[in-house]
Amino acid sequence: MGTPICTRCVLPGTGPDLHLDGEGICNVCRDHEHRAAAGGEERQPLETDFVRRLGKYRGRGRYDCLVMLSGGKDSTAALYFMKRRYHMSPLAFTFDLGFETEEAMANVKNAVDALGVDLLVHRSGYMLDLFRRIIETGAKVVLCHPCSIYYMQLVFETARRYRTPLVIAGWTRGQLARREDAVRGRYDGGSPEYRAMARATREFLATLRGDPKYGDFPATMEEVVRRAGRRGRIVVESPHWYLPEATEDHTALLERELGWKRPARSYPEGSTNCSLNFLSSHLSLRHYGYTHYHVEMSKLIRDGLLTREEALRRLRPDFDPEELRAIAAHCGGTLPGESCP
Numbered sequence: 001m002g003t004p005i006c007t008r009c010v011l012p013g014t015g016p017d018l019h020l021d022g023e024g025i026c027n028v029c030r031d032h033e034h035r036a037a038a039g040g041e042e043r044q045p046l047e048t049d050f051v052r053r054l055g056k057y058r059g060r061g062r063y064d065c066l067v068m069l070s071g072g073k074d075s076t077a078a079l080y081f082m083k084r085r086y087h088m089s090p091l092a093f094t095f096d097l098g099f100e101t102e103e104a105m106a107n108v109k110n111a112v113d114a115l116g117v118d119l120l121v122h123r124s125g126y127m128l129d130l131f132r133r134i135i136e137t138g139a140k141v142v143l144c145h146p147c148s149i150y151y152m153q154l155v156f157e158t159a160r161r162y163r164t165p166l167v168i169a170g171w172t173r174g175q176l177a178r179r180e181d182a183v184r185g186r187y188d189g190g191s192p193e194y195r196a197m198a199r200a201t202r203e204f205l206a207t208l209r210g211d212p213k214y215g216d217f218p219a220t221m222e223e224v225v226r227r228a229g230r231r232g233r234i235v236v237e238s239p240h241w242y243l244p245e246a247t248e249d250h251t252a253l254l255e256r257e258l259g260w261k262r263p264a265r266s267y268p269e270g271s272t273n274c275s276l277n278f279l280s281s282h283l284s285l286r287h288y289g290y291t292h293y294h295v296e297m298s299k300l301i302r303d304g305l306l307t308r309e310e311a312l313r314r315l316r317p318d319f320d321p322e323e324l325r326a327i328a329a330h331c332g333g334t335l336p337g338e339s340c341p
């Protein structure tokens with residue numbers, strides 16, 4: 001057996017940031033327990049709060065909001081709700097670094113067609129060489145982190161260009177416990193689960209200073225937010241923070257209304273992520289013993305939205321070594337020698 005994992009959630013006791021006590025329960029679960037006992041858990045925001053906030057943005061410009069759309073179930077549901085449930089006029093924005101699957105792009109197209117929403121696709125190979133450096137140097141950077149930093153910068157720039165100060169993400173409550181943490185808290189080192197990962201990203205991005213190609217790459221997500229804030233406030237919201245049901249419950253609705261299809265394979269099982277995510281998760285498991293999906297699902301378990309058994313089942317790694325090599329090759333790199341089990 002490998003590293004022992006928490007008996008309540010799915011985080012491993014890899015120390016020093018994450019550790020298990022005598023009862024096999026991790027420090028994150030214990031902190032949660034103590035906060036709840038002290039009555040420190042915040043009120044779950046209500047949909048009426050969200051509707052009130054949306055009112056400030058409706059009808060002010062050509063679009064009411066920019067929706068980050070990947071074709072996955074959570075972002076597709078966010079777009080659907082903005083248009084059909086909240087009667088906003090959204091601009092959909094899709095980001096493709098060359099790893100979006102055909103299935104995801106078909107979901108994007110079907111959704112905007114069915115909803116009559118304008119779509120912008122930004123497709124770029126700009127990040128490939130950055131991924132190659134991470135892969136070949138063995139830096140412990142989670143590939144998704146620099147990607148999401150770059151993506152958020154693009155989102156803010158695009159929102160600015162179309163004068164839509166409201167950005168809608170498909171982020172779930174597992175991804176962000178508190179809406180105040182939006183963007184800033186996503187991969188920052190504030191929580192023990194992300195501390196080591198955030199440090200690796202920060203250290204790697206610091207090496208890019210003075211680099212002709214990546215010299216102006218934001219050093220952190222905080223810097224992205226700071227840069228965006230210089231030219232006026234942009235607000236990020238997600239309908240999933242306000243809706244009481246688990247996002248899994250929206251799948252049937254999306255299939256029926258938008259012809260949405262679940263991809264045949266994804267990690268974690270049942271999710272809808274880009275293909276780079278297979279390599280990112282594989283490397284993350286190797287470097288840390290867990291992925292950010294373990295963190296997200298652990299939050300959902302603590303909130304009673306997912307069972308531990310279901311999380312463990314969906315998080316079981318099942319990567320195809322050939323596919324991992326092909327993804328690295330697409331970045332122009334080769335995977336450093338893997339030791340055979």
Ligand SMILES: [Zn+2]
Pocket residue numbers: 006007008009010011025026027028029030298
């Ligand atoms: Zn735990």
